[in-house]
Amino acid sequence: MNLNILVLPGDGIGLEVTREAVRVLRVVAEKWNHQLTLREGLLGGIAIHKTGGPFPAETEKLSREADAVLMGAVGLPEFDNVAPEKRPERGLLGIRKSMGVFANLRPVRSYKALLDSSPLKNHLVDGVDMVIVRELTGGLYYGTPRGIYEDAPEIHAVNTMAYSWSEIERVTRMAFELARKRRKKVTSVDKSNVLEVSQLWRRVVTAVAPDYPDVELDHVLVDNCAMQLVLNPKRFDVVVMENMFGDILSDEGAVLAGSIGMLPSASIGSKKPSGAWTGLYEPVHGSAPDIAGQNKANPFGAIGSVAAMLEYSFGLTEEAAAVNRAMEHVLNTGRVTADLRPTGPPATTEQAGEAVCHAI
Ligand code: IPM
Numbered sequence: 001m002n003l004n005i006l007v008l009p010g011d012g013i014g015l016e017v018t019r020e021a022v023r024v025l026r027v028v029a030e031k032w033n034h035q036l037t038l039r040e041g042l043l044g045g046i047a048i049h050k051t052g053g054p055f056p057a058e059t060e061k062l063s064r065e066a067d068a069v070l071m072g073a074v075g076l077p078e079f080d081n082v083a084p085e086k087r088p089e090r091g092l093l094g095i096r097k098s099m100g101v102f103a104n105l106r107p108v109r110s111y112k113a114l115l116d117s118s119p120l121k122n123h124l125v126d127g128v129d130m131v132i133v134r135e136l137t138g139g140l141y142y143g144t145p146r147g148i149y150e151d152a153p154e155i156h157a158v159n160t161m162a163y164s165w166s167e168i169e170r171v172t173r174m175a176f177e178l179a180r181k182r183r184k185k186v187t188s189v190d191k192s193n194v195l196e197v198s199q200l201w202r203r204v205v206t207a208v209a210p211d212y213p214d215v216e217l218d219h220v221l222v223d224n225c226a227m228q229l230v231l232n233p234k235r236f237d238v239v240v241m242e243n244m245f246g247d248i249l250s251d252e253g254a255v256l257a258g259s260i261g262m263l264p265s266a267s268i269g270s271k272k273p274s275g276a277w278t279g280l281y282e283p284v285h286g287s288a289p290d291i292a293g294q295n296k297a298n299p300f301g302a303i304g305s306v307a308a309m310l311e312y313s314f315g316l317t318e319e320a321a322a323v324n325r326a327m328e329h330v331l332n333t334g335r336v337t338a339d340l341r342p343t344g345p346p347a348t349t350e351q352a353g354e355a356v357c358h359a360i
């Protein structure tokens, strides 16, 4: 198979973890005889430096030509006090929208070897296996009007949370389809006791549910969900929610996995005629400027994103499973990066990536 992939390392630790993820891709391509066509592009702070904007037209063009996009992370501290439209993060929002990847799948599972890496008690975490389905191209992140208004009588700022029926319906269907391949349970998260958008959300989810009679549905308010995630995380299978709720709760989910460095993600949109998904694959973590360039970031979120890419965009389930097994094997050896609190000396980013390659 020809794997035609655009790589966007981005900023900070994005570069280091993406390097290891690409190494894994090369090993997979070699072992299973796939032809790998890799192109590299600019996104985020590095793109601002080199082209003046966070999402250059060239990157957009390359993303259209690729079968799948692998991204590292974006964000640089030097832009901390810059207006949102000039920040590296805007590049990420731009490519998500441009690729139309409206469903962001963020699997959160526990690994036996990492139970002690989580600050939560082992019995709470052991056996956790859920997927957060975060709506990715709507809501507060994109709604207008938005802005800071300097006019009288007082400076004020506005963001808008808006969703249409069809935007909610398509991500809901994605969640139900996914649940069918798992434990057949969907939890929809909203704030329908306060927000009109959430009332519509609940209405749409409820209207779609009868099409999936084999899947159990429940609704949870977002504040309660935040609590349930740490009190009783095993109750969740597929958890679907709007963009910003998903951003917040997936970081909380990271605590269950042991480290945010462990979490992969797959952002998918429409199916191509071949049956493959248009996909953008990125670890859940950010660019972590505090540890960037030190060869100590955890590459497993990025490598897990490669596994997701092999599965969703290329239908290569055997290869994807091999990558996941290899990661689990390395976790079991205990030679892991510092964020996972190893008992011995921590592995470097490179050593962790190398070990996965070796195990494949
Ligand atoms: C994430 C990140 C991004 C988001 C940022 C970097 C724009 O936090 O993917 O979770 O908020 O979506």
Ligand code: MN
Binding pocket: 247, 248, 251, 284
């Ligand atoms: Mn986030």
